[in-house]
Amino acid sequence: MIRVSNQKCIRLLARKSLAASRTRNLVAVSAIALTTILFTALFTIAMSINTAFQEANFRQVGSFSHGSFKYMTREQFEELKTDSRIREYGLRRFLGMPTGAPFQKNQVEISYCDSNSAHWMYCDPVKGRLPREGTDEAATDLEVLKLLGVTPRLGEQFTLTFPVDEVETTQTFTLCGWWEKDEIVVANHVLIPESRVDAVLSELSIPTPASDGITGLYNMNVMFAGSGQIEKNMNAVLADHGYQSERRDAGLPYISAGVNWGYTGAQFAGSLDLPTVLSISAVLLLIIFTGYLIIYNVFQISVVSDIRFYGLLKTIGTTGRQIRRLIRTQAALLSLAGIPLGLFLGWLIGARLTPIVLSRLNGVMVDVVSVHPFLFLFSILFALVTVLLSTGRPGRLAARISPVEAVRYTEGGKMRRAAGLRMESASADRRSHGVLSGRHRNESGHRTAPAAKKGFLFRMAAANMGRSRSKTAVTILSLSLAIVLLNTTVMFTGGFDMDKYLAANSVSDFIAADAAYFQPGMLSFFSEENAMSPEYLKAVRAQEGITEGGLVYGQTGSVLEYITEDYFRHVQGAWSDAKTVDRLTENAHRNEAGLIQDNAQLLGMEAYALDRLNVLEGDLSRLYEPGSHAIAAVYLSDDYGVPDMDSHWAKAGDRITLRHVEEWEYYDPETGKVYPDKEAAEGQLYDTRPLKYTDVEYEVVALVDVPYALGYRYFGTDQFVINDQTFIRDTGTRNVMLYAFDTTEEANAAMEAFLSGYTTDTDPGCNYESKSTYQAEFESLRGMFLLLGGALSFIVGLIGILNFFNAILTGIITRKREFAMLQSIGMTGKQLKRMLVYEGLLYSLGSVACSLLLTLLTGPLSSKALSSMFWFFTYRLTVWPILLTAPIFALLGFCVPLAVYRSVSRQTIVERLREAEG
Numbered sequence: 001m002i003r004v005s006n007q008k009c010i011r012l013l014a015r016k017s018l019a020a021s022r023t024r025n026l027v028a029v030s031a032i033a034l035t036t037i038l039f040t041a042l043f044t045i046a047m048s049i050n051t052a053f054q055e056a057n058f059r060q061v062g063s064f065s066h067g068s069f070k071y072m073t074r075e076q077f078e079e080l081k082t083d084s085r086i087r088e089y090g091l092r093r094f095l096g097m098p099t100g101a102p103f104q105k106n107q108v109e110i111s112y113c114d115s116n117s118a119h120w121m122y123c124d125p126v127k128g129r130l131p132r133e134g135t136d137e138a139a140t141d142l143e144v145l146k147l148l149g150v151t152p153r154l155g156e157q158f159t160l161t162f163p164v165d166e167v168e169t170t171q172t173f174t175l176c177g178w179w180e181k182d183e184i185v186v187a188n189h190v191l192i193p194e195s196r197v198d199a200v201l202s203e204l205s206i207p208t209p210a211s212d213g214i215t216g217l218y219n220m221n222v223m224f225a226g227s228g229q230i231e232k233n234m235n236a237v238l239a240d241h242g243y244q245s246e247r248r249d250a251g252l253p254y255i256s257a258g259v260n261w262g263y264t265g266a267q268f269a270g271s272l273d274l275p276t277v278l279s280i281s282a283v284l285l286l287i288i289f290t291g292y293l294i295i296y297n298v299f300q301i302s303v304v305s306d307i308r309f310y311g312l313l314k315t316i317g318t319t320g321r322q323i324r325r326l327i328r329t330q331a332a333l334l335s336l337a338g339i340p341l342g343l344f345l346g347w348l349i350g351a352r353l354t355p356i357v358l359s360r361l362n363g364v365m366v367d368v369v370s371v372h373p374f375l376f377l378f379s380i381l382f383a384l385v386t387v388l389l390s391t392g393r394p395g396r397l398a399a400r401i402s403p404v405e406a407v408r409y410t411e412g413g414k415m416r417r418a419a420g421l422r423m424e425s426a427s428a429d430r431r432s433h434g435v436l437s438g439r440h441r442n443e444s445g446h447r448t449a450p451a452a453k454k455g456f457l458f459r460m461a462a463a464n465m466g467r468s469r470s471k472t473a474v475t476i477l478s479l480s481l482a483i484v485l486l487n488t489t490v491m492f493t494g495g496f497d498m499d500k501y502l503a504a505n506s507v508s509d510f511i512a513a514d515a516a517y518f519q520p521g522m523l524s525f526f527s528e529e530n531a532m533s534p535e536y537l538k539a540v541r542a543q544e545g546i547t548e549g550g551l552v553y554g555q556t557g558s559v560l561e562y563i564t565e566d567y568f569r570h571v572q573g574a575w576s577d578a579k580t581v582d583r584l585t586e587n588a589h590r591n592e593a594g595l596i597q598d599n600a601q602l603l604g605m606e607a608y609a610l611d612r613l614n615v616l617e618g619d620l621s622r623l624y625e626p627g628s629h630a631i632a633a634v635y636l637s638d639d640y641g642v643p644d645m646d647s648h649w650a651k652a653g654d655r656i657t658l659r660h661v662e663e664w665e666y667y668d669p670e671t672g673k674v675y676p677d678k679e680a681a682e683g684q685l686y687d688t689r690p691l692k693y694t695d696v697e698y699e700v701v702a703l704v705d706v707p708y709a710l711g712y713r714y715f716g717t718d719q720f721v722i723n724d725q726t727f728i729r730d731t732g733t734r735n736v737m738l739y740a741f742d743t744t745e746e747a748n749a750a751m752e753a754f755l756s757g758y759t760t761d762t763d764p765g766c767n768y769e770s771k772s773t774y775q776a777e778f779e780s781l782r783g784m785f786l787l788l789g790g791a792l793s794f795i796v797g798l799i800g801i802l803n804f805f806n807a808i809l810t811g812i813i814t815r816k817r818e819f820a821m822l823q824s825i826g827m828t829g830k831q832l833k834r835m836l837v838y839e840g841l842l843y844s845l846g847s848v849a850c851s852l853l854l855t856l857l858t859g860p861l862s863s864k865a866l867s868s869m870f871w872f873f874t875y876r877l878t879v880w881p882i883l884l885t886a887p888i889f890a891l892l893g894f895c896v897p898l899a900v901y902r903s904v905s906r907q908t909i910v911e912r913l914r915e916a917e918g
Helices: 007-019 022-061 074-080 115-120 142-148 194-203 230-240 264-270 274-305 307-315 320-359 373-400 403-408 418-434 456-494 498-505 534-541 565-572 578-587 724-731 748-762 771-814 816-824 829-869 880-904 909-917
Strands: 067-072 088-096 107-113 137-141 157-164 167-179 187-191 218-223 256-259 510-514 546-554 558-563 596-605 614-618 630-634 655-667 687-705 718-723 736-743 766-770
Touching: 007 320, 022 274, 022 320, 022 373, 067 074, 067 230, 074 218, 088 115, 088 157, 088 194, 107 115, 107 194, 115 218, 137 142, 142 157, 142 167, 142 187, 167 194, 230 256, 274 320, 274 373, 307 320, 307 403, 320 373, 320 771, 456 771, 456 829, 456 880, 498 771, 510 534, 510 748, 534 736, 534 748, 546 724, 558 687, 565 578, 565 596, 596 655, 596 724, 687 718, 718 724, 748 766, 766 771, 771 829, 771 880, 816 829, 829 880
Parallel strands: 107 187, 137 167, 596 718, 630 687
Antiparallel strands: 067 218, 067 256, 088 107, 088 218, 137 187, 157 167, 510 736, 510 766, 546 596, 546 736, 558 596, 558 655, 614 687, 630 718, 655 687
């Protein structure tokens, strides 16, 4: 075989054949552009959201380092920092955090950070510099200076009072630099020299490690070569040096390690498993299939319309391989026009939608639109793959057809020998004569419209759709995809259950409390200083419109419980290594029955708050009796309300004894020497034991889950709930932790305005939460998903409609000869149009029926996946969007065939017959 270099000829033929069909080229370019728009808009939104989420997460974490090794000794720090995997490291040592005025609403951390850690923590001074060693200098942000009333001027002095491992101190610093506080970053920072950290620890006689396990210890922030395998790299660093970070009692020495969860890529890589890979692959295939549906039909039209041209090429020796290359060349030329247009328009659409989406995402205040090169590269790649896949079958059709078959080809007909085609054609002619009954002439001798049998045109339309079942299926599926996507979006967002969402975040219209209560990162335990002020409570209660409400009292004294050794080990094992657990168990105080003494927490609740507890077991009725000895044990539950039955030891029906301690005794555990008070014991080896106390027996009547909004908002020890009168009697205190209440709808706005003004102007040490805040947050989240799903449905809908248009156009173009024959034997134009309308209605209404079926089949399956992703989602079958789109699609089914037929029917019957016979 002689090989002839004919690539240039193929390219010339491709260009010339394209130039001869400008209208069809416009449709093809539009299809490719629309598909590229879909890809580009989706990738733009996805990558922009990822970038914004990642940057917002960094700021919420407070650092963009890859991870950190926490609470190490100096020796451990010096050992790990030399590891070859670590590209860069930064050191941080925490000293203290002021909680009093004026920082009730701010988390201010005082620590030492080297230049790397300061930079990674967004603490780069815009004026001045970081503090120098051996000085009293400090650098901080402008918000701290504003709260202190200090003018931002280098050399200005300011004073802070703060606890260091529960020992309060007052220190004065000289301002050496400052920066703007990023509103997303949770904590404010005051950075001081490492020498000052050591000096304060020495001054206050704080040991290293301190009793809180945090103060003064070494935290090493690290950067690796890349962010893809952060957790793996951190575990490898620990393993190489003989450490682990799983549990303190897991065997090898323990070092706490944290991966920066802001790196979405790292989190994704860590969670990449077979189901995840399959899910991502399914989504990508769905996207490609969506584009395939339209481009395939466009090229199918092109091949069918030019089928005689390809037959002629075959007669002069063109091979099937060359014809396939010709079609691929045409596709490439059309892509050169369609893909750049789609990239531009898709990015514009994505850029306009991204800020709207980001504005509805709670906590994401980073406004960024991605222009990453991968965005456009992925879009181009997906578009090209879709185009190549879409041209495959039409190319094979054109390559296999013979010249004779090309002349006789009709839609739905199979390629066969010429004789077979002639027989099929003759048979088709006979069927055409038989489709009409009662053909007659009028008095003038003119042939009149045949009297078609009732329902015949509809049956004929249905039969026509069955001629090319694959095309019919593709068209119906294309239209169905848009409807299903829209219905799924509405069903998904309609399944967002506000009651579930509010139940986890808010159980009343308003909650008023001390500002520290709403800062769980600052409040490690409740104290009298954190109690709601009587003035604030009185001012709130004096407002009009309160319908009901209730107080929750917080424990400020000491309460002890007595638990088994197994449960004690279970609890301590989560925080300490095996040796430490053994030591704690050995040194634990026990009662006469051998049970171990441990701390407990009480909540005193009025009836309003008791009504809002989630009862897991038992009955709360006795808990409402003032002064009763009924008590409820508090268990933990996850976001889905599933309780952890190992999170407490008390069971319904148990009789338990709690010890209310009024006074402690401080003593040396080795010598037995008793110290007169805590101050005398400071700096010495000492232990404590109850000196003055009251034992109270209670009956556990219920196991409950306390809503986050009504609890301590931190969990350290076992908790119990009693009613308010029993609480006041047994603890001897009446410190109000919060006041939760409801208002009338008319008074809601006035109460919001009052609380906002009071907590801002009258007493900034107070704060509040309102249900309307969470409602707005919920609606914003739902609106964001509705917007995204609606936009995607609109784009896919356009693809479906264009595909529908192409399907009708294909059917009419490939059946021009048949239509001419039908009209030549008496079918009127009105009858022909009615038949085409029936076909259009079968397409459109068939897609509605298909959508309904797909929704009924996939709804229950998808609900499980959605419920696992969104704890506040409740599946509710929704079909009204399908029913709503049915009239719209029926109108399309009616109008599109008429519009397409009108453009084709401009030729006379004779011209169409001659063209077909050509």
